[in-house]
Amino acid sequence: MDPMAMCCTRMIPLAALAAVAALAGCADARRDLSPDFGAAVRTNLAAQIADPEARYEGVRQPGGDGVRAVLAAGRYGKDQVVQPAQASTSSIDSKGGAKGPGSAN
Secondary structure, rough: OOHHHHHHHHHHHHHHHHHHHHOOOOOOOOOOOOOOOOOHHHHHHHHHHOOOOOOOOOOOOOOOOHHHHHHHHHHOOOOOOOOOOOOOEEEOOOOOEOOOOOOOO
């Protein structure tokens, strides 16, 4: 028999044995893990996914005014945008009352 063929016939069982030994470590990778391992990740993922069919009883969906939207789009296209009223923040008075626009302080 050819020495090269003899060498290959001996290597096949050794390679198979090595593969079985290597895969034995992967037999049950989860055996040392808690049964609820990954539950926090799954919960967080579920909380971040929006439900496209969500229905909330008693909460009206915001409506739109088509006429106002068309007028606003026209003004935007002509660069004649109506600026919103000047808004300011309130501050706390030394007496503890709120002080700001529209307050009596």
